[in-house]
Amino acid sequence: VEILTFGVTADSRRSGYGSRLLTALLEDAGERNFNTIVLEVAASNDAAIRLYKKIGFVPVGTRPRYYRTENSAEDALLLQLHIEEEHL
DSSP: HHHOOOOOOOOGTTTHHHHHHHHHHHHHHHHTTTEEEEEEEETHEEEHHHHHHHTTTTEEEEEEEEOOOOOEEEEEEEEEOOOOOGGG
């Protein structure tokens, strides 16, 4: 499973919605017999990185200067989770 876009609105952050969404995704992926989930996140997105690591994602790579703006570029961290019974 590859997560292309994931987020909650600014006024809903820190309400547990992100954790619940990821948990539902893990359950669905497990029921469908998928065993790995991958995603990328901006290296500066500390809140998202904390959430992903809490769920069990681990870093597996970096895409240097992946997110680009007119004036800067930022690395993307590649994260991966192997779905096991304890995640469900």
